[in-house]
Amino acid sequence: MALHDKATLRPQDRLDGLALLVLRLGLAWFMFLWAAHKVITPGQYQNLARHFDGVDVSLAQVYAIGGVQIVLCVLVVIGVFRYFSYGSLLVMHFFTVTRRWEGFFDPFAVNDRGFPVNRNQVIDLAVLGALIALVLLIRRDHFSIGGWLARHDRARWWM
Numbered sequence: 001m002a003l004h005d006k007a008t009l010r011p012q013d014r015l016d017g018l019a020l021l022v023l024r025l026g027l028a029w030f031m032f033l034w035a036a037h038k039v040i041t042p043g044q045y046q047n048l049a050r051h052f053d054g055v056d057v058s059l060a061q062v063y064a065i066g067g068v069q070i071v072l073c074v075l076v077v078i079g080v081f082r083y084f085s086y087g088s089l090l091v092m093h094f095f096t097v098t099r100r101w102e103g104f105f106d107p108f109a110v111n112d113r114g115f116p117v118n119r120n121q122v123i124d125l126a127v128l129g130a131l132i133a134l135v136l137l138i139r140r141d142h143f144s145i146g147g148w149l150a151r152h153d154r155a156r157w158w159m
Contacts, residue, residue, distance in 0.1 A: 009142055009151075017142030023134055024076060024086075024141065030127060031089050032073040038066030052099050079144020086138060090131040097124050 009017065038045050042062040049057045057065075069092065075085035103109075103121030111117050134141075141147045149155060 013140070013142055016137070016140040017147065020134065020137055020141045021143040023130060024079065024144065027089065027127065027130055027134060028073045028076040031076075031093070032070060035066050035069030035073060038062050038069070042066070079141060079146045082138050082141065082144065082146040083135075086131070086135050090128075090135055093124070093128055093131055097121075097128050100124065 042059050045062045045066075046057055046059070049055050049062075072085050072088050072092075075081055076089060100121050103118035104125065107118050107122050109116070109118050138146075139150075142151065
């Protein structure tokens with residue numbers, strides 16, 4: 001077997017990189033939508049913070065949180081500061097999951113109109129699993145700026 005250039009991806013590396021690109025973009029889009037809604041409808045998030053966490057947050061705080069989350073999503077899309085950006089999305093989402101445990105124990109609950117009330121919690125678990133997989137497979141994330149820099153022995157602080 002001939003040695004290959006580190007910058008050249010083998011077919012399996014390209015396939016892994018493509019799969020992680022799809023996963024990374026999908027997760028970033030999912031998280032971006034929630035972050036953008038904080039900027040678009042901040043009052044809704046003030047009510048959610050009061051209801052779920054028992055805290056009052058100002059509009060400025062909601063805008064700031066949404067802005068930080070949007071920046072993190074952009075970093076994930078382009079794949080820079082990967083351990084920080086991917087890990088931050090994971091921690092943010094894990095925090096959301098820990099606030100909604102009760103729905104996991106009754107995933108088939110319906111309200112008096114027959115609407116499934118806990119299905120978002122089930123979706124949350126799937127997203128949490130996908131975020132964990134993204135972080136665990138970060139070194140196979142070849143189609144990101146961080147992956148390109150790693151293959152070309154460039155500055156590591158971007159990774």
